[in-house]
Amino acid sequence: MTRKKITIAIDGYSSSGKSTMARELARRIGYVYVDSGAMYRAVTLYALRHGMIAPDGAIDSRGLADALPEISIKFSAPDAATGVCHTLLDGEDVESEIRGMDVSNHVSPVSAIPEVRHRLTALQQELGENKGIVMDGRDIGTTVFPRAEMKVFVDASPEVRAGRRYKELTEKGIKADYADVLKNIEQRDFTDRNRKESPLRQAEDAHVLDNDHMTRDEQMQWLLNLYESITTK
Numbered sequence: 001m002t003r004k005k006i007t008i009a010i011d012g013y014s015s016s017g018k019s020t021m022a023r024e025l026a027r028r029i030g031y032v033y034v035d036s037g038a039m040y041r042a043v044t045l046y047a048l049r050h051g052m053i054a055p056d057g058a059i060d061s062r063g064l065a066d067a068l069p070e071i072s073i074k075f076s077a078p079d080a081a082t083g084v085c086h087t088l089l090d091g092e093d094v095e096s097e098i099r100g101m102d103v104s105n106h107v108s109p110v111s112a113i114p115e116v117r118h119r120l121t122a123l124q125q126e127l128g129e130n131k132g133i134v135m136d137g138r139d140i141g142t143t144v145f146p147r148a149e150m151k152v153f154v155d156a157s158p159e160v161r162a163g164r165r166y167k168e169l170t171e172k173g174i175k176a177d178y179a180d181v182l183k184n185i186e187q188r189d190f191t192d193r194n195r196k197e198s199p200l201r202q203a204e205d206a207h208v209l210d211n212d213h214m215t216r217d218e219q220m221q222w223l224l225n226l227y228e229s230i231t232t233k
């Protein structure tokens with residue numbers, strides 16, 4: 001049976017496990033996976049490296065907006081061992097650096113800058129031109145692909161998400177403090193939900209996946225069932 005090729009948008013709060021799920025779903029169904037958060041993180045790293053973020057957190061939005069056309073953000077081919085596509089900033093593999101606390105602490109205000117959103121939205125739409133894509137983020141089902149055939153909104157409590165993020169960081173050998181991680185998640189939730197431009201919100205036609213009490217396998221089965229039901233309609 002030939003299935004129709006669709007666009008899959010997975011939105012939700014930070015550290016809700018959506019990237020892991022989205023990547024695995026893409027692998028299972030032979031789709032391209034794009035982590036849109038990594039793109040916002042790469043722009044944030046660029047701003048940090050170019051002195052556009054002051055020690056008090058103030059951002060040189062004008063300077064960053066002017067630099068945007070020159071910033072190249074791409075993804076590598078999947079890593080042979082892990083299957084993860086690494087984020088490339090101006091050709092450099094920055095996958096590990098963009099996951100650290102420095103970038104995490106500044107990415108929300110950077111992603112609230114309208115010019116940054118417009119530029120990355122355009123890049124994301126280009127990546128999804130041919131469908132057959134799973135993209136995860138905050139505004140994929142609302143702004144980037146409002147006509148996506150499959151939209152999922154992932155929800156989980158801040159405490160569960162902080163626990164997961166803490167585990168992820170320490171497993172990678174990155175030093176972290178649970179209280180700091182929880183605070184960072186709550187702050188990001190607030191900024192992501194309340195920014196003017198494309199705030200994090202659930203699309204009306206999104207299917208909600210509340211994964212506080214679900215195993216990874218259960219979540220994957222839930223997604224695959226939804227995918228089956230949409231593509232065999």
Ligand code: DC
Pocket residue numbers: 014015036037038040041107108111112136137138139140188192
């Ligand atoms: O998914 P993540 O935690 O790696 O995302 C990092 C930040 O990027 C997050 O604080 C919000 C922002 N983001 C966004 O504004 N829009 C997206 N589509 C994806 C991420």
